[in-house]
Amino acid sequence: MKRAFMFCLLLACVAVAGSQNNDLMPDGFEQIHIGMDWRSLVALRPNAEIMNMMPDSGEALKPDPERPGSGLFENLPESAVFSVVYYNFEDGVLVAVMFGKEKGRSTPLERESAIRRVGQGRGEPTKIQLTGKRHDQGVISWQDQNLHINVMVPTDEAHATQSVVGLQVMDRKYAERINAIGSVDDTEMEQAQQGADKLRLEAFKSKVKANLSANGDNPSK
Amino acid sequence: MTKGAFGVMMIVMMSVARLSGVQHYSVELEPDTAKRQVIAIGYGACTAELWLHPEAPWRIGSSRIAAQDDFLWSGPYGSYGMSDPTPHLHRYLMLSARSSREYVKITGVLTQDGSGGTPPPRFRVTVPAVDIDWAGYESAAQENDEDTRKLFCPVTNDVSKCRKLVIRNPLDSGKLRDDSSLLGFSPDMRLTLTSGYADCFRLRKANGTVFNTGSFNIHNIPSWPLELYVEALPNRPPCDLGITLEGPAGPDGARTMDRIIGTTVLFVDLEFQNSHMSAGKLIDPLSPPRDVRVGVVQGDTVKFKAKLTSTVTLQNGDYVWAGMQSGNGPEIDITFSSVGTHSEQLQVLGCQDRMGRTTVVSVTGSGEAAWMAIHPQYWISAPRLRDEALAWASNNQAALGGGVRNGRADAARHAYWNAIMTFDWNAADAEGLATAHEKTGLDNGAPHNETVMDLENNADGRAIGGGGSTNRVQLQNAVIAALNAGTLTILDDLGNANEVGFLQPSNQ
Numbered sequence: 226m227k228r229a230f231m232f233c234l235l236l237a238c239v240a241v242a243g244s245q246n247n248d249l250m251p252d253g254f255e256q257i258h259i260g261m262d263w264r265s266l267v268a269l270r271p272n273a274e275i276m277n278m279m280p281d282s283g284e285a286l287k288p289d290p291e292r293p294g295s296g297l298f299e300n301l302p303e304s305a306v307f308s309v310v311y312y313n314f315e316d317g318v319l320v321a322v323m324f325g326k327e328k329g330r331s332t333p334l335e336r337e338s339a340i341r342r343v344g345q346g347r348g349e350p351t352k353i354q355l356t357g358k359r360h361d362q363g364v365i366s367w368q369d370q371n372l373h374i375n376v377m378v379p380t381d382e383a384h385a386t387q388s389v390v391g392l393q394v395m396d397r398k399y400a401e402r403i404n405a406i407g408s409v410d411d412t413e414m415e416q417a418q419q420g421a422d423k424l425r426l427e428a429f430k431s432k433v434k435a436n437l438s439a440n441g442d443n444p445s446k
Numbered sequence: 447m448t449k450g451a452f453g454v455m456m457i458v459m460m461s462v463a464r465l466s467g468v469q470h471y472s473v474e475l476e477p478d479t480a481k482r483q484v485i486a487i488g489y490g491a492c493t494a495e496l497w498l499h500p501e502a503p504w505r506i507g508s509s510r511i512a513a514q515d516d517f518l519w520s521g522p523y524g525s526y527g528m529s530d531p532t533p534h535l536h537r538y539l540m541l542s543a544r545s546s547r548e549y550v551k552i553t554g555v556l557t558q559d560g561s562g563g564t565p566p567p568r569f570r571v572t573v574p575a576v577d578i579d580w581a582g583y584e585s586a587a588q589e590n591d592e593d594t595r596k597l598f599c600p601v602t603n604d605v606s607k608c609r610k611l612v613i614r615n616p617l618d619s620g621k622l623r624d625d626s627s628l629l630g631f632s633p634d635m636r637l638t639l640t641s642g643y644a645d646c647f648r649l650r651k652a653n654g655t656v657f658n659t660g661s662f663n664i665h666n667i668p669s670w671p672l673e674l675y676v677e678a679l680p681n682r683p684p685c686d687l688g689i690t691l692e693g694p695a696g697p698d699g700a701r702t703m704d705r706i707i708g709t710t711v712l713f714v715d716l717e718f719q720n721s722h723m724s725a726g727k728l729i730d731p732l733s734p735p736r737d738v739r740v741g742v743v744q745g746d747t748v749k750f751k752a753k754l755t756s757t758v759t760l761q762n763g764d765y766v767w768a769g770m771q772s773g774n775g776p777e778i779d780i781t782f783s784s785v786g787t788h789s790e791q792l793q794v795l796g797c798q799d800r801m802g803r804t805t806v807v808s809v810t811g812s813g814e815a816a817w818m819a820i821h822p823q824y825w826i827s828a829p830r831l832r833d834e835a836l837a838w839a840s841n842n843q844a845a846l847g848g849g850v851r852n853g854r855a856d857a858a859r860h861a862y863w864n865a866i867m868t869f870d871w872n873a874a875d876a877e878g879l880a881t882a883h884e885k886t887g888l889d890n891g892a893p894h895n896e897t898v899m900d901l902e903n904n905a906d907g908r909a910i911g912g913g914g915s916t917n918r919v920q921l922q923n924a925v926i927a928a929l930n931a932g933t934l935t936i937l938d939d940l941g942n943a944n945e946v947g948f949l950q951p952s953n954q
Contacts, residue, residue: 281896296813311825314815323818375822403820
């Protein structure tokens with residue numbers, strides 16, 4: 226019995242280790258990981274507020290450590306790599322972290338570095354999209370057993386009126402449940418892409434591959 | 447019409463009147479004397495004649511009439527078949543008059559042979575009238591239905607909800623040269639209550655004190671008309687009632703009278719209670735003139751309940767529900783599965799219609815956290831637009847009319863938020879985030895009526911955002927215009943404790 230317990234504990238530790246994402250998080254967020262609880266995150270991020278896109282008068286935005294909600298939002302200082310971060314929770318457990326920055330405040334070098342940073346640890350992407358049903362920008366996705374990761378970058382910006390530079394780290398099951406970008410097969414959208422759009426996508430994929438190859442990765446998709 | 451033709455017509459009418467039973471009243475005229483003649487009018491219309499004879503040796507020199515209603519009285523005529531009066535008979539005809547309409551004053555002079563040179567003596571004959579009416583049914587034309595107009599008198603001790611009646615200053619005779627005092631008769635009027643069940647009602651004054659019926663001195667009435675309220679008493683079955691007003695009695699004891707009838711009923715209120723509410727809320731019976739609605743989230747069950755002021759136990763069949771759902775019994779549970787505005791009516795004992803209107807909204811999809819996760823393009827702009835809407839509503843709170851929670855400023859804030867999201871993004875994504883926000887609120891226990899209010903204002907804001915405005919100032923002005931026009935929605939109870947607030951237009 227004791228052996229069986231130890232074996233289960235070992236499996237659990239392996240599983241947790243597999244879901245760790247310390248290598249993904251921007252500087253200053255190394256302690257944030259998918260699966261952490263509400264109270265711990267509230268303690269780590271004192272400036273985070275309740276995610277509420279239209280609070281009523283008098284509605285408190287300061288999170289109560291004892292009362293988990295569905296999300297937190299934090300404005301980051303000018304000096305940070307990103308300007309905003311969203312934290313999504315389900316049943317008091319962190320299921321998604323999303324960093325964003327205005328495209329106009331980022332340089333091509335920063336965008337390439339964001340792609341390379343994930344690619345270094347995760348290898349080749351599982352999906353690359355130029356446009357989708359709910360977005361109009363480049364999204365490079367990596368998905369493993371536990372995590373779903375998206376890096377958002379503006380592309381040629383010909384039609385992208387609302388795009389962002391972003392990093393999204395999510396629990397895989399959560400990502401699939403909400404049909405996160407890159408987690409579902411947007412066949413319909415891809416089939417609809419014609420001519421110039423296909424060319425744009427291929428060009429974007431080539432650029433992504435080049436970025437990753439520059440660091441020794443060998444994406445084939 | 448020529449005088450000759452009119453005379454012929456009157457002779458024909460008088461002949462018809464003779465055949466159908468005309469009341470005859472003979473009045474002997476005396477010099478410099480006022481006479482008073484009560485005409486007894488019961489139910490229905492009454493036709494009567496006044497035969498004015500001078501006592502010997504006097505003759506009637508002339509007479510003229512001043513009637514309350516010129517269409518009811520005519521004359522003077524002579525005897526039957528004679529259109530012209532004689533010195534010994536002036537006949538006046540009252541044709542098909544209802545009680546309270548019979549008042550007339552006939553004045554004239556008497557003469558006799560050899561009396562020339564001195565002022566002739568005068569005479570006056572008055573037919574008095576009293577008038578009691580249900581408030582709202584006071585015109586002359588409405589006297590025609592007074593004998594059959596049976597109004598419902600709710601069982602309630604709230605005077606403001608009681609049926610009101612109006613008693614007018616009696617039209618009667620005074621002394622010949624002084625109308626300020628009555629002529630030789632008691633100034634007492636009489637008010638008599640009759641009912642099919644003992645003590646089923648009583649009368650109250652506007653201040654709530656009980657008005658003692660029986661005789662009352664008309665000089666004690668501080669102002670006319672006298673307004674009284676019928677208080678139907680509880681714990682009694684519904685019953686018919688009559689209220690009879692009699693005027694002062696003359697020397698002969700005769701009194702003129704008028705009467706109204708009614709029936710007592712239970713006072714019925716309609717109450718609603720959604721699944722969140724710990725207790726029901728009455729839907730104001732005055733609400734139909736106001737545009738109020740109950741806010742309901744699709745799938746929720748609302749209990750509508752009849753609230754009777756009296757404790758009388760009724761049969762289930764006495765309650766008839768219709769509209770969104772039909773049924774019988776004192777309460778009905780309705781699960782709202784279709785969106786839109788619906789109404790539910792309640793009728794008790796065939797009267798006392800009550801209506802509740804509901805507006806049902808659908809709030810499906812993900813919450814705002816999940817919505818933001820799949821719409822990365824708005825990660826930066828969404829919080830900025832939120833802050834812009836919050837700041838605008840806060841900075842202009844007073845100008846918007848206050849009510850930062852459930853009031854006008856709240857409505858304007860939601861509308862402006864959606865207007866700028868639509869303007870900067872598009873209507874579909876603005877609706878997506880706004881509805882996802884409400885879904886999160888509902889999941890956290892937000893009041894249903896506030897959710898409906900927000901969704902309606904959000905939709906109005908999107909219409910404004912897509913309405914052709916080209917800058918922020920135009921959007922703001924459009925929101926304010928909608929607010930003042932009543933297009934936006936607010937709650938009638940800003941505190942909204944126990945979700946009691948009704949949805950109503952933003953200009954109320």
